Amino acid sequence: MIFEKKCETCGEIIRVDYPDDTVRCLAEFGVPNPADMLRNCDGCLVKWEAKRREDYQRKQEMLIAQASGIPIERTQWDSEKGNNELLCFVKGYGDNSLFIADRYGEGKTWAVCHAASVLIFKNNGLVVKYWLVADLLATLSSLYGENMREAEKIVRELKECDLLILDDFGKEKITDRGGEALFRVLDSRYVSGKRTWITSNFNGNELSEKIGERGDAILRRLREKFFSWNHYKAGKLPEKRAPAKQEPREARKPYLETDYLENAPEEAGNTAEIDFEASAV
Numbered sequence: 001m002i003f004e005k006k007c008e009t010c011g012e013i014i015r016v017d018y019p020d021d022t023v024r025c026l027a028e029f030g031v032p033n034p035a036d037m038l039r040n041c042d043g044c045l046v047k048w049e050a051k052r053r054e055d056y057q058r059k060q061e062m063l064i065a066q067a068s069g070i071p072i073e074r075t076q077w078d079s080e081k082g083n084n085e086l087l088c089f090v091k092g093y094g095d096n097s098l099f100i101a102d103r104y105g106e107g108k109t110w111a112v113c114h115a116a117s118v119l120i121f122k123n124n125g126l127v128v129k130y131w132l133v134a135d136l137l138a139t140l141s142s143l144y145g146e147n148m149r150e151a152e153k154i155v156r157e158l159k160e161c162d163l164l165i166l167d168d169f170g171k172e173k174i175t176d177r178g179g180e181a182l183f184r185v186l187d188s189r190y191v192s193g194k195r196t197w198i199t200s201n202f203n204g205n206e207l208s209e210k211i212g213e214r215g216d217a218i219l220r221r222l223r224e225k226f227f228s229w230n231h232y233k234a235g236k237l238p239e240k241r242a243p244a245k246q247e248p249r250e251a252r253k254p255y256l257e258t259d260y261l262e263n264a265p266e267e268a269g270n271t272a273e274i275d276f277e278a279s280a281v
């Protein structure tokens, strides 16, 4: 038996064919027109479902952005505009620490932010922290002047999170108290083996001039565990990398030790310079 009803959303006529048995049964339960149980036509239902999904995704993205500091407009990927090769690199090697040096405007921020959002989606509970390095240094420097506890709270979060993203590294000279805190964070993550993704507009050699002796020393150590985007582009990245050997904590030299540079083992053809290109061989 055919029944009709207007869609409550668009007003289109919905026509439904019900078996006679069903119609009789529903009538006994006080439903003379079974079509009254429908509210929307199929077209409106599909739209409603799509909107519901979009709202849900949007809400999740906002939660991600709030918790991690990832700029919300960077969570969605546009394969027409984004650097897809870079995204492949970040997704493929992102279980490790990454160093992404490239010119300004290559979409480094977008690629790391989108890849990190996907990771958070997939791994419920993964703790990610994103910071623009200039903002982090300014925040830490001012907090150390007025609210030590808050500064140390941020430092602790940076040390403990599962993935730390430091965006636009080396833009400013890293010299003051905030810089020292940043180096402590990097040193701690190096020791604990937690991954850190660093983006920079400068390559290793330019960077070592920018970040000063102490920064240089710590980055020289970090590079052992970093996968380099430039290396990937050159096709030199190994398929799989053997896990780095973990030295016992006590055996390490603290990075603040001034004789670190003098005592660091020198590699052939690569003396006191950072060379991330050579780091992932």
Ligand SMILES: [Zn+2]
Residues within 6 Å of the ligand: 007, 008, 009, 010, 011, 012, 040, 041, 042, 043, 044
């Ligand atoms: Zn409709």
